Every structure is written in C-alpha cells, then in structure tokens.
Amino acid sequence: MNEEATASGWDAIDQAMSKLYGDQEPKHYGTLISYMLGGPDPLDGLSAYKAEQPLPHWHIVTYGFSELYDKETDDAEHSGYGFELTFRLAREDTEEEPPAWALNLLQNMARYVFKSGNIFRSGDYLDANGPICEGADTQLTALAFIEDPELPEADTPNGRVKFLQMVGITGSELEAMQTWNTLGLLRACEQLMPRYITDLERDSFLQTPAVAEAVQRGIEQDGSNTGFLYVDQLDWEPAKKRLFGKTPAVLTLGAKQAGIVGKMLAGRILKGKSLNLSGPDILVVLEPGKAAGLEEGEDEVCIRLDEASATELSRKLQPKEGVLSLSSFKGLNVQIVKTYIKDQDGHVVSTIG
Structure with missing residues (x-):
C-alpha cells in the first residue's frame, strides 16, 4: 500500500x-x-x-x-x-x-x-x-x-x-x-x-x-501562573567559612531575567506558591516559609522566603549589575551580572545591566 x-x-x-x-x-x-x-x-x-x-x-x-x-x-x-x-x-x-x-x-x-x-x-x-x-x-x-x-x-x-x-x-x-x-x-x-x-x-x-x-x-x-522559569544565567556559590564567621551564599542571576524574577516572586511566594528557576547546572527552588533559610543539595538549592524576605527581594531585584544584600536574610546575597543579547551569528546586539 x-x-x-x-x-x-x-x-x-x-x-x-x-x-x-x-x-x-x-x-x-x-x-x-x-x-x-x-x-x-x-x-x-x-x-x-x-x-x-x-x-x-x-x-x-x-x-x-x-x-x-x-x-x-x-x-x-x-x-x-x-x-x-x-x-x-x-x-x-x-x-x-x-x-x-x-x-x-x-x-x-x-x-x-x-x-x-x-x-x-x-x-x-x-x-x-x-x-x-x-x-x-x-x-x-x-x-x-x-x-x-x-x-x-x-x-x-x-x-x-x-x-x-x-x-x-x-x-x-x-x-x-x-x-x-x-x-x-x-x-x-x-x-x-x-x-x-x-x-x-x-x-x-x-x-x-x-x-x-x-x-x-x-x-x-x-498571582503568577508561572511556576517554572528557565534562566540561562543562573549560578550558586555556597557560604564559605572564615576565621571570624562565614560569608553569605551567593545566588547569581542575569540582568535580563532579574527584573521579571522579582515581579514573579510577589505573584508566587506572597501567594503561597513556589517558583523554580532552572539553569544549565543548577535548580533553585524558591518557596514560601515561616522563616528565611536554605538547604543545599548537589544540583539543587531550596531557598525559603518568609513574607519580609520575599517582599525585600522582590523590590530589590532589578535589571542592573550589582550585588544585593538583604536585611531580612543575612545568609544570602544576590549578584546581578550583565546579559549580552546576541544575534544568530553570535554578535552582541545589545547589553542589559
């Protein structure tokens, strides 16, 4: 046939x-x-x-x-x-x-x-x-x-x-x-x-x-219906012990998506919903909790945000290069890095941050 x-x-x-x-x-x-x-x-x-x-x-x-x-x-x-x-x-x-x-x-x-x-x-x-x-x-x-x-x-x-x-x-x-x-x-x-x-x-x-x-x-x-977001510029550096204490853990985001993640936090965490950020090598789960804290695995990090830390992080996340420290979450810093937008030939056509 x-x-x-x-x-x-x-x-x-x-x-x-x-x-x-x-x-x-x-x-x-x-x-x-x-x-x-x-x-x-x-x-x-x-x-x-x-x-x-x-x-x-x-x-x-x-x-x-x-x-x-x-x-x-x-x-x-x-x-x-x-x-x-x-x-x-x-x-x-x-x-x-x-x-x-x-x-x-x-x-x-x-x-x-x-x-x-x-x-x-x-x-x-x-x-x-x-x-x-x-x-x-x-x-x-x-x-x-x-x-x-x-x-x-x-x-x-x-x-x-x-x-x-x-x-x-x-x-x-x-x-x-x-x-x-x-x-x-x-x-x-x-x-x-x-x-x-x-x-x-x-x-x-x-x-x-x-x-x-x-x-x-x-x-x-x-709130936001988006529970999963792929973030191509996503990295995690655990806290490091020092002689007189330890440095905070560092979450790195690209400037292009930092602003939208900030807005989504208000529509997810403050509505009792989690937000999953998936990068090339790490999964970062942001979830609501009674107190701010974090748990680290080999390829996954869970960051719990209470109302105060979720509100502060949502407000501070902007598409601008820099390091954010949180008064409501002492053990976490957020680093925003520039995002380079490239055409199909790999040439940079614009820069965010």
Whole structure:
C-alpha cells in the first residue's frame, strides 16, 4: 500500500481545514528530503489559506507534529506529539504568497520540539530574544500559544490532535504573561486582536487602559501562573567559612531575567506558591516559609522566603549589575551580572545591566 493511501493523519488535518475554507486550494509547501533522511526541515509540509474575516490574513497549518501516516508510537490516545501548530498572520490584499519568514518560523518551532522533546501546550510562551521576523522593525519579540479558536481537537485513526495557534507578542506582554498568565492576557486582548491574528506593525496592547487594568487586577487576584522559569544565567556559590564567621551564599542571576524574577516572586511566594528557576547546572527552588533559610543539595538549592524576605527581594531585584544584600536574610546575597543579547551569528546586539 502506498504512502498516499495510508496518510490518514494528513487527511484529518485537510478535513479540519476544509470545514473552514471549503474547496479553497491552499498554498502548500512540502519538504523535498525527509527529516529522517537528513533533510533540513522537520515538518512534512505547511499549508496557507487565505482568510478574509475578521480581516484579511493567512491561516497557516503544519503537517508533521502528529503522525501523518501509519501509527508509530505506543500512545494510542495521542497522535505523535498530540498537536499541530497554526499561525494567523495579517495579509495585504496584494499578497499571493505567505511570507517565507513565517514558514521558517514554524519549521524552527519543529526543530526545537524534535530536538528537545519538549512540547507546546495552550498557555505556554517562548521568548524569541529578538524580532520574530528577523530584521523587521517590530515590537513582537516573543510567542504565545493558545488553542486555535476555529479548529477543535480532531480524532484521527492515530489518536487525538489539538490545533495550537502561535501568536506574536511584545516584550511587555510576555512580562505580563509571566507575572499573571498567558491565557488571561490573550483573552484580555481578544477584542483588539480578533482570532489572535499576528500583526508585525502593532504596538503593545498594554498601552490600552482596559488591558493594563485587567492585567493588574489579575495579578492582584491570582498571582503568577508561572511556576517554572528557565534562566540561562543562573549560578550558586555556597557560604564559605572564615576565621571570624562565614560569608553569605551567593545566588547569581542575569540582568535580563532579574527584573521579571522579582515581579514573579510577589505573584508566587506572597501567594503561597513556589517558583523554580532552572539553569544549565543548577535548580533553585524558591518557596514560601515561616522563616528565611536554605538547604543545599548537589544540583539543587531550596531557598525559603518568609513574607519580609520575599517582599525585600522582590523590590530589590532589578535589571542592573550589582550585588544585593538583604536585611531580612543575612545568609544570602544576590549578584546581578550583565546579559549580552546576541544575534544568530553570535554578535552582541545589545547589553542589559
């Protein structure tokens, strides 16, 4: 039996899109050499449909995160990774092809998933550390993920498949997601961003009073929904004994993430929730406690913060190089080091701290 005849997973995606676009023939971009055979692109294909409502945009869907052909995994409930990505991008009336950068971005998302094994879920976010369209004059420097508002989960012969929509967001919106939650922020922006269409030319929605007020209200009521944060500049130096006492232990953070960690502390520790900071070589668990203190393991440190130390640390953590001492936690200093933002070629393009 040939591959086309057994492409039940592929057919399920086509059927889901045909419910929205009928007989429209999409712009399809296939892969010449399979990723399994050494090709550069993990996805077997991408299709882009012209949507007119609520405004002209491309509606792009991936083929390859799920099992497109025969069932290969032991997970009978889900097909492959259990999702496909979609991306809605504002379209000019004269455009006949979706921009290449958008297709490349989706392939890059697949490279990340295929290499790391980490999957995307509704409510996730990802910092791109630069414009999502390289070289573009845009404020959109991060991505968020939410279930596509028009594509319900599909049952296929290979298992269930969700359609997760990728949404371009600004740095300030990313920070709001980290200090509150992703889905809350996206829904607060829905009237300004119908169907979560990405528009490279837009400003931050946090400049809209109603959105800013919703975020502030959500932070105060709910705290932060982010319990885990990867910090690439994270280090720990235990306390050292000296002749007349000992030096404090030192927690090192990069300036880029110091400020957001400070804001997240207020939304986690002061709400009775822990915050996990994961670095290349160490896991630092910040958790609420009745008294400030710490416990050290080989690859993990647990820092307990009472209300006074959590409040002081939250206030003092800023994206500025320096060493912070805490009056409410004598055994701990925090060192903030500069963060160097680099482009894809490794050149420093900006410095924080």
